[in-house]
Each structure stands twice: as structure tokens, then as C-alpha cells.
Amino acid sequence: MRILCIEDDQELMDYLLKGLSEEGHVVDAAKNGKDGLFLAMTEKYDVMLIDRMLPEVDGLTIIKTLRGAGNSTPILIFSALGEVDDRVKGLRSGGDDYLVKPFAFSELTARIEALYRRNQNTNDSEITLKARDVELDLLKREATRGERDIPLQATEFRLLEYLLRNKGQVVTRTMLLEYVWDYHFDPQTNVIDVHVSRLRHKIDSEDPQYLIKTKRGSGYIIEDA
Numbered sequence: 001m002r003i004l005c006i007e008d009d010q011e012l013m014d015y016l017l018k019g020l021s022e023e024g025h026v027v028d029a030a031k032n033g034k035d036g037l038f039l040a041m042t043e044k045y046d047v048m049l050i051d052r053m054l055p056e057v058d059g060l061t062i063i064k065t066l067r068g069a070g071n072s073t074p075i076l077i078f079s080a081l082g083e084v085d086d087r088v089k090g091l092r093s094g095g096d097d098y099l100v101k102p103f104a105f106s107e108l109t110a111r112i113e114a115l116y117r118r119n120q121n122t123n124d125s126e127i128t129l130k131a132r133d134v135e136l137d138l139l140k141r142e143a144t145r146g147e148r149d150i151p152l153q154a155t156e157f158r159l160l161e162y163l164l165r166n167k168g169q170v171v172t173r174t175m176l177l178e179y180v181w182d183y184h185f186d187p188q189t190n191v192i193d194v195h196v197s198r199l200r201h202k203i204d205s206e207d208p209q210y211l212i213k214t215k216r217g218s219g220y221i222i223e224d225a
Helices: 012-023 033-042 059-068 084-092 105-119 153-166 173-179 191-204
Strands: 001-007 026-030 048-050 075-079 098-099 128-131 134-137 142-144 148-150 212-215 218-223
Touching: 001 033, 012 026, 012 075, 012 105, 026 033, 026 142, 033 059, 048 105, 059 075, 059 084, 075 084, 075 105, 084 098, 098 105, 128 153, 134 153, 148 218, 153 173, 153 191, 153 218, 173 191, 173 218
Parallel strands: 001 026, 001 048, 048 075, 075 098
Antiparallel strands: 128 134, 134 142, 142 148, 212 218
């Protein structure tokens, strides 16, 4: 998933970035409401995590602005304000869930998954990406080919997810750098080639029909036929 996190507490932000990245998510971060609102309005996310009390623009104002603009991305509010009235105000502003600080990271990830699943209409076909006999379960974070389990590292999971989401289309190196590594520049390394090679070995080493194909000078493609 691609997640936006708006939080002004640097210690908490670092904790969230580390934990969510280890879970295999790509996370954009903003430390004030103004920058967070700009990202929320200009980029596409699967879930947004928004602190209620922020400098420059408060969390509830961000949410009301987004909903007023027709943005329906699931939003999880987190706040030290945990009274019933506080939670009600947060949900009525347009938030989808409300988590009181301090919270357990496991509960945060469970709520993120629930919001994502709800947004995908809780349909197995919408939380599982498929091509031929390869399946990727986005919630369980498991990959299989036929009856064989494919153990993937976090970066390999994101790479396969992006290729499957765009199956039938050529995915360029620039697209992979932006989605998988969150780079908006070319690092002038062979990082993509190395990870694609590892992913191919895990997926295709025991199968005669290769899933991931190279389009010379363009990028990579998964063809479903």
C-alpha cells in the first residue's frame, strides 16, 4: 500500500515510518498540516494517517477539505484526545476510524488493513492480484505460484504487486523507482535489475513459462495470456 502519514511528533513519525516500511508499504510523510494537505490533494494514496493536532492546518480541517473536494481515500485519525466527544468530532469530520494515542503498532496495522479491505469492498478478488497461476494476497502478504509458496522480501513484494497491478502494460524503470523505492530521481545504480532478477528466480525458477518479461529499452511486463 501507499500511505500518507501526517504527524508532527518526529519520534512517533520515525517509529511509524520504520514499522510501516518493514511491513512493505511505501510511506510519504509530512510534519505539518499545510504540507500534508498539499500531498493529500496532489498524490494518490491507499490510506491516510492524520494526527488531529497539527501546526499550520489542524487534522480535522485537512479531512473536511479533502472530503469537500471529493477525495474518498480512507483516513485513520490518531490523537491523544480520546474522549467520546473527540472521537465523534473526528468521525463526523469525515474520518473513517479513530485511534487514541498511545497505541500498539499491531493495532494500527490491523486498522489500516481493515480500512483498505473496506475500501476494496471486502471482496477476495479485489484484495488478491493474479496472473496465470501466480497469486498475491495483499492482506496476508503472501505469494503463491500454483501450490508453491513464494517467500518474498518487502521490496520484492512491492515490485511484484506493482507489476501485477499493471499486467498487460509495460512498466518503465521510472515507474518502478517511484512506486517501489519512492525515488523521484535515477540513483544511477542497478537496484532494479538486481531485484527483478531475484524476483524472477523465486517465481520462474521451477516453471517453464516465465511470468516477468523484459521489453528492451522500455521496462518490464507481465502478460496474462
